[in-house]
Each structure stands twice: as C-alpha cells, then as structure tokens.
Amino acid sequence: MGKRTHTPIGSLGFMICWLAVILLVIMAETVTSQSSKRSNTLIRSYCSKYGVLNEEFFSRNLNTTISSLRRQLSSATVYEAVARTIINGDSVYGLALCRRYLSTAECLNCFDVAVTGVRVCGIVNGGRVIYDDCELRYENFNFYTEANVRGNVGVCGNETSTQPAFQETVKELLSDLRFATPRTSNFYAASERRVKGNNVAVYAIAQCNVNISQTVCAECLSVRTTTLSGCLPNTFGRAIDAGCFMRYSSTAFFRNNQTIDLTPFLKDGRISIPKGAIIGGVLGGVTIMLIVLVVVYLLWHVSTKSSDHQQDKSTGATELLQGPMVYNFNDLVIATNNFSIEHKLGEGAFGEVYKGTLINGEVVAIKKTSMSSRGRKTDFDNELKIISNVHHRHLMRLLGYCNKDPHMFLVQEFMENGSLDNFLYGEKRGSLNWKQRFEIIFGIARGLAYLHEQYHVTVVHGDIKSSNILLDDEFQPKISDFCLVRLLPENKTHISTKYAINGHVSEKVDTYSFGVVVLEIISGRSCTEGIGNGSVVNNLVDYAWNLYENGILENLCDLKLDLTEYLQDVKKIIELSLMCTQSPASTRPSMSEVVLVLSDVRSPEQISPMTSTYKEPHVSISLDASTYTTPSTTSNATTSTVQFSGR
Incomplete structure (x- = not known):
C-alpha cells in the first residue's frame, strides 16, 4: 500500500470542522450566559411569617409539589403549572409561571433559580419569588384564583x-x-x-x-x-x-x-374608528341607554310591588322550588295512634320521632318538633323548600309537614334499620361487618359532597353525627336533618355561634364531623366516650391521634371486626378521617376530595393502594396516605381543645 498523505483540501476541511465546533461552543456559552442572566433578574420575593404543623411532612409535600411543577414545565409548550400535595393534611399548593417567549430549557433554568429563591424562606407555610422571566409560589391554601392582593x-x-x-x-x-x-x-x-x-x-x-x-x-x-x-x-x-x-x-x-x-x-376595545362611525355609535348608544333606563325603571317598579317574592340570599332562588306537601294533622294522629308510645322510635335535638302508617298505606317517620314557623315564615318556608327538593340516594327525603302550634310535624321516609349509632355502640353493637361499614362511610361522603358542591345551592348540614345517619333495609346510609339545624334555637344544638357568620356555617364543619363519624364507625365507640390511657382520659379524636403518633392505628379498630385482609386499607381510611379533623379548617379536604380517595378502595373485595391523582383544570392533587410516618410530638395536629362537631 502507498504512503497516506494529507491533501490541502483535507486539511482545510479539518480546520473548518474545528472552527465549526469552536463556534458552536461559543454560541452555546453565549446562550447559556444569556439564559442565566435573564432568569436571574429578581423583582420581588415574599416569605410567610407563619410556621407549619409538621416540618417533616411539609418539607416532603413541598418537594413533591416542586417536582410535579418541574415535570409539567418540562413538556414543550407548557408555561403554566399547578400542583398540590397532601400528606397528613399539610397541604402544599404550588404554581409556576414562565413567560411565553422562553424556550423550554430557559423556562426550566428560570424555575430552578426560583426554587432556590423560595428555599431561602425556610420551613414556612408560604413563599413567592418573581423574576422577569418566571415566577414561583407555594402556600398551604388554595390561592390559584387570587389576583389583586398586594396592590400597586x-x-x-x-x-x-x-x-x-x-x-x-x-x-x-x-x-x-x-x-x-x-x-x-x-x-x-x-x-x-x-x-x-x-x-x-x-x-x-x-x-x-x-x-x-x-x-x-x-x-x-x-x-x-x-x-x-x-x-x-x-x-x-x-x-x-x-x-x-x-x-x-x-x-x-x-x-x-x-x-x-x-x-x-381589540374589537370593541382600543381600535381606530372613523369619525362618522363614532357619531353614529354615540347616537345609537344614547338610544340604547334610554331604552335600558326605561326597562330598568319598569323592572324596579314591578319589584317594589312584589317584595313578598324576594329571594333569600342565604339559600339562593328558593321561590322557584316546589314546596313540600302539607299534611292534615288528624291524618298524622291516626297514622301514629295518637302518637302512642308503641309507635315511638326515639328522640333527639329535634324532638320525638314516631313510626306512622298513612291512609294510603305508606309507612313514614314523623318528627314531632318544637319548631314553629310563627314569626319567621319566610326563613322556615325556604328551608323546607330546600330540604324537600333534595333528591339523592344518601340523603333523607322530606315528604311534607304539618304546622300545629306549638309543634311542627315533619313527615319523612321511614328507614327500617334505624340510626347508625345503635349499630355502633347501642343495642345492635358489633353486627356490622367491614363491607357494610365501608359502604356507610362512602355513602355519607357522597351525600355530603352533593350537599356542598352538587346541589343548586350550597347546603351545610351543621349537625353530622351517627344518630343523624339512618340505614335502609340494605344498610345504605341516608343523612337526615340537613338544613333543620338553622331552625333550632342555639341551646338545642352543639354548633357554636362562633362558627356561624351571617347565618352560614362552613362546609369544613361537616368535614370535621364526618371524620369523627368515620372514627366511630371503625372503632365502634362513641365520640363522647372517655378512653383511658394510664392516668389520662382522652376523647375519641385525641385517642386516634395518639395511636397514629405511636404507629399503632390497628388498636383503634373494633374488636368485633375481622380485618385480616383489609387492615392496611382501614388504617388509610383512619388517616383520611384524621385529615378531616385537622385545624385550621383550611387544611381539611373537601368532601369531593374525600369521595375521590374513598373511590380508590370502592370495593373491599378488590383492595387497591390508597394513592390517587386527581386532575382538575390546571390542578393536580396527590393523596398518598401510605407514606405517613410518625409525626413530631409537638405537632399541632391533635387539637383537643376544640369540641367535636364545632370545628
């Protein structure tokens, strides 16, 4: 073979290649430098002055939220990301925003710088940094719809x-x-x-x-x-x-x-319009304004003559709802044999309850209450309209009423198996298996979610407890007495006025009470029962938190239950109930989120890990109770100073 030699053209090509490589390196360094420069321009930063309930859980949630945000921004054309993580109720909501003139790499680079910026805040429940090219914020509450907060x-x-x-x-x-x-x-x-x-x-x-x-x-x-x-x-x-x-x-x-x-x-906004069009538009606008003023006057004139049809702002347009049936008092007397003791089913805050058989053969439950519509007829009628128009599998249906001063009689569906409390710690204690108890928990959650978010007005029950959960012949739960709590005198209910604002009670009161009822269902104990632990006597909620802190949640379970196959899932549902009892109320999940989590263990025969990702528009929610570890003994999660259903 002949000796290989380099031709001038080969050398020139070699040099061109090297120059190209050097040029690419310089360009890459320039782009990196520009990207770094543009993403490091800090405008403002904010840090919350409040700490968190548990640093370990909050830090873990924050890391998970940040990872989720970055993962979303890694996708091309994604410039906004929202994520939320809940572990032990220490919610972390996060939002990341990049300017749309950035490349994906530039966006991520700015985000990474922003993460470093919010880390400066330390372990607090909120932080935000704003750069020229991106911004990042996290809080322990839902801030996604906030807009004008800090002013100019x-x-x-x-x-x-x-x-x-x-x-x-x-x-x-x-x-x-x-x-x-x-x-x-x-x-x-x-x-x-x-x-x-x-x-x-x-x-x-x-x-x-x-x-x-x-x-x-x-x-x-x-x-x-x-x-x-x-x-x-x-x-x-x-x-x-x-x-x-x-x-x-x-x-x-x-x-x-x-x-x-x-x-x-800019149509109908800032655009150039010919002068003739402006004059025509002004004249047309004046004409329209005159018509509008006439219509407004007529509407006002009519409304002043129809004040008795004004809607109750606390409940919505109730004048459009169909009212409940009005029963004849003598028919109710006959149905209950003059409200005899043999027909009496029980009594509670609303009065006595009787079993009755109407003239048409229908079996009903009749509540004899001390409520009267006298002096507040509009409020009373509106509440009854709301109750009678609610139709849901897990909500007790109001059939009608009879006003016979000094009593009000409410006619409702009759539930063959009575109230839940009797099966948990009453005469029928221990007769419910785990499948039945789970279906009851799931049904209560769905009923509350309907009242809070799916009915045409938001209805807060305000008095969720085991005695207000009735069971049909298939042991399916029905929530009773919703809306009635607002018609009771304050001394007739355990809901304190400090939880009511302008007559409204927060949905998170129901969430808390739901968590307590779940603990009762799983333990077979009453929430008012004192549970001894050495020289200390705890209520049911504090007792459950203590078991959780010590990693022995199985000790809460009713001994009459065979939970060999379901123990891990029962523990996770207990953890969910503890999320519902946390303070402040903003850390509690909504009932729709509770339903979502329970849906993952919908069938006790087909157990699945209790980990779920729920996707809303621009929102990802992670509920992963299986990652729990024992919280710090200084955690504020066990808030024993607050009464059970009043939180």
Missing part, C-alpha cells in the same frame, strides 16, 4: 426618556395589551411598537394566571397598567400581583417573531 406593586427603571412620543407610545401599547391579553386563549400577549419620529422601539408583555377568569384578568391588568404609567418617563418598568404581570422596556427582551397581532383582540 411596581418596579421602575432608573433611566429616563426625554421624548414625549416615547411616553405616549408606552401608554398606548400598555392600554392595548390590557384589552387584548384577557381575550387571548392563554392570557398572554407580547408586542413591539415604534416610537414616532425616531428609531426607538417599545417592547411589552402582559400575562395573567390562567386559573383566573377573563374578567378578573382584565381587572388585574387594569391596575398594572396604571402602575406602569407611574414609571414613565423611565425606559422600563414591571408591575406585579398574584394574578398578573406586565413589563415594558426600550430594550428588546423577546425575539421579533414572538409578538402577536393585537388587532383581532
């Missing part, structure tokens, strides 16, 4: 422009962005505008959190526009708040091909 927060530059045309151009551009951005599909707009008379340009963006409404986005940007107008004649400025972000600058901070045409989004 603006950061203005220190260089000024002496050109009047510059200021006018900035104002016009910001005004257009204010109108256009809420109308875009992703609540984001970037635009460039040349200043008249010179080569200077203005660059600006506006971005809203996609979880807020279009109207709220517009309101948020309106405030930000005013804030940035105060920065003029400075050559750049930023305005921030929880729901939106705006920025302008005389220096380009996005590429030319990353702007959008605002014109299609």
Whole structure:
C-alpha cells in the first residue's frame, strides 16, 4: 500500500470542522450566559411569617409539589403549572409561571433559580419569588384564583426618556395589551411598537394566571397598567400581583417573531374608528341607554310591588322550588295512634320521632318538633323548600309537614334499620361487618359532597353525627336533618355561634364531623366516650391521634371486626378521617376530595393502594396516605381543645 498523505483540501476541511465546533461552543456559552442572566433578574420575593404543623411532612409535600411543577414545565409548550400535595393534611399548593417567549430549557433554568429563591424562606407555610422571566409560589391554601392582593406593586427603571412620543407610545401599547391579553386563549400577549419620529422601539408583555377568569384578568391588568404609567418617563418598568404581570422596556427582551397581532383582540376595545362611525355609535348608544333606563325603571317598579317574592340570599332562588306537601294533622294522629308510645322510635335535638302508617298505606317517620314557623315564615318556608327538593340516594327525603302550634310535624321516609349509632355502640353493637361499614362511610361522603358542591345551592348540614345517619333495609346510609339545624334555637344544638357568620356555617364543619363519624364507625365507640390511657382520659379524636403518633392505628379498630385482609386499607381510611379533623379548617379536604380517595378502595373485595391523582383544570392533587410516618410530638395536629362537631 502507498504512503497516506494529507491533501490541502483535507486539511482545510479539518480546520473548518474545528472552527465549526469552536463556534458552536461559543454560541452555546453565549446562550447559556444569556439564559442565566435573564432568569436571574429578581423583582420581588415574599416569605410567610407563619410556621407549619409538621416540618417533616411539609418539607416532603413541598418537594413533591416542586417536582410535579418541574415535570409539567418540562413538556414543550407548557408555561403554566399547578400542583398540590397532601400528606397528613399539610397541604402544599404550588404554581409556576414562565413567560411565553422562553424556550423550554430557559423556562426550566428560570424555575430552578426560583426554587432556590423560595428555599431561602425556610420551613414556612408560604413563599413567592418573581423574576422577569418566571415566577414561583407555594402556600398551604388554595390561592390559584387570587389576583389583586398586594396592590400597586411596581418596579421602575432608573433611566429616563426625554421624548414625549416615547411616553405616549408606552401608554398606548400598555392600554392595548390590557384589552387584548384577557381575550387571548392563554392570557398572554407580547408586542413591539415604534416610537414616532425616531428609531426607538417599545417592547411589552402582559400575562395573567390562567386559573383566573377573563374578567378578573382584565381587572388585574387594569391596575398594572396604571402602575406602569407611574414609571414613565423611565425606559422600563414591571408591575406585579398574584394574578398578573406586565413589563415594558426600550430594550428588546423577546425575539421579533414572538409578538402577536393585537388587532383581532381589540374589537370593541382600543381600535381606530372613523369619525362618522363614532357619531353614529354615540347616537345609537344614547338610544340604547334610554331604552335600558326605561326597562330598568319598569323592572324596579314591578319589584317594589312584589317584595313578598324576594329571594333569600342565604339559600339562593328558593321561590322557584316546589314546596313540600302539607299534611292534615288528624291524618298524622291516626297514622301514629295518637302518637302512642308503641309507635315511638326515639328522640333527639329535634324532638320525638314516631313510626306512622298513612291512609294510603305508606309507612313514614314523623318528627314531632318544637319548631314553629310563627314569626319567621319566610326563613322556615325556604328551608323546607330546600330540604324537600333534595333528591339523592344518601340523603333523607322530606315528604311534607304539618304546622300545629306549638309543634311542627315533619313527615319523612321511614328507614327500617334505624340510626347508625345503635349499630355502633347501642343495642345492635358489633353486627356490622367491614363491607357494610365501608359502604356507610362512602355513602355519607357522597351525600355530603352533593350537599356542598352538587346541589343548586350550597347546603351545610351543621349537625353530622351517627344518630343523624339512618340505614335502609340494605344498610345504605341516608343523612337526615340537613338544613333543620338553622331552625333550632342555639341551646338545642352543639354548633357554636362562633362558627356561624351571617347565618352560614362552613362546609369544613361537616368535614370535621364526618371524620369523627368515620372514627366511630371503625372503632365502634362513641365520640363522647372517655378512653383511658394510664392516668389520662382522652376523647375519641385525641385517642386516634395518639395511636397514629405511636404507629399503632390497628388498636383503634373494633374488636368485633375481622380485618385480616383489609387492615392496611382501614388504617388509610383512619388517616383520611384524621385529615378531616385537622385545624385550621383550611387544611381539611373537601368532601369531593374525600369521595375521590374513598373511590380508590370502592370495593373491599378488590383492595387497591390508597394513592390517587386527581386532575382538575390546571390542578393536580396527590393523596398518598401510605407514606405517613410518625409525626413530631409537638405537632399541632391533635387539637383537643376544640369540641367535636364545632370545628
């Protein structure tokens, strides 16, 4: 073989390759440098001054939430991410937002810097950092729909422009962005505008959190526009708040091909209109205004003559609901043999309950209460309308009523198996197996979720307890006495007035009481029963928390239950019930979330791990009770000073 030699062309090609490699390295370093520079521009940071219930759980939740946010942002075209993690009730809600002129790599780089920024806060229940190119926030409550929280927060530059045309151009551009951005599909707009008379340009963006409404986005940007107008004649400025972000600058901070045409989004907004059209529009507008004023006057005139049809704002438009049937008192007397002791089923806060057989042969339950509609007929009628129009498998149906002062008689469905408390710690104690108990827990949760979130008005029961859970002939639960608690005198109910605001009780009161009932169902004990532990006597909730802290939750289970196959799932349901009893109330799950978790163990014959991911628009919820470990003994989770159903 001949001797190999290098030709000049080969050497030239070799040099070109090396130059290309060097050029690529330089370009990569330049891009990295620019990316680092742009994502490290901190505008504002905030840290909560409040600690957390349990540092270990909260830190774990925070890490999980941050990981979920980063994973979402790793997908191309994803610039907004929301995630929530719940372990032991220490919820961590997170939101990450990147400006849409960034590449995926730039977005992630900015996010990583933001993570370092919020870590500076330490172990507190909230933190937020805002950079030019991204922002990150976490809290222990749902803040996704917050918008105007901090007011006129603006950061203005220190260089000024002496050109009047510059200021006018900035104002016009910001005004257009204010109108256009809420109308875009992703609540984001970037635009460039040349200043008249010179080569200077203005660059600006506006971005809203996609979880807020279009109207709220517009309101948020309106405030930000005013804030940035105060920065003029400075050559750049930023305005921030929880729901939106705006920025302008005389220096380009996005590429030319990353702007959008605002014109299609400015219809009925800031667009040029011929003078003739303006005159015509004004005349037309005046005519329409006159018509509107006449209509408003007529409506007002009619409404003043129909004040007896005004709706009760606490319950919704109840005047459209069909009222319950009105029974004849003599028919009820006959049905119960004059309310004889033989027909009496029991009594409670609402009075005595009797079994009755109506003339048509229908068997019913009749509550003889001390309530009267006298003096508050509107409230009473509205409550009865709400009750009688609720139709759900796990809610007791009100058939009708009879008002016979000084008593009110409520006619309801008759439940063959009576109240739940009798099967837990009464005469029939221990007769329910685990499958039946689980179905009862699941049914109560579904009934409450319907009252809270699915009925046309939000109904808070306010008095959830085992004696208010009735069982049909198939041992399916039905919640009774909802809405009636608001008609009782305060000394007739255990709900304290400090939990009522303007006549309303928070849904989280029901969530707490549901958690207590679950503990009763699993343990076979009453929540009022004192449980001895050495020289200390605990109530059921505190006793369950102590068992949880010591890692022996199995000791809570009713000894009459055979839980060989289901013990791990029973423990997880106990942990869920403890989540429902945590304070403050904001840390408790909603009943729809409780239903979601219980759905994962829907059938005791087909047990599955109690880990679920629930996907809402822009929200991911992780409930993973299997990762629990023993909390610190200083945790505030065991709040024994608060009464059972009043939390």
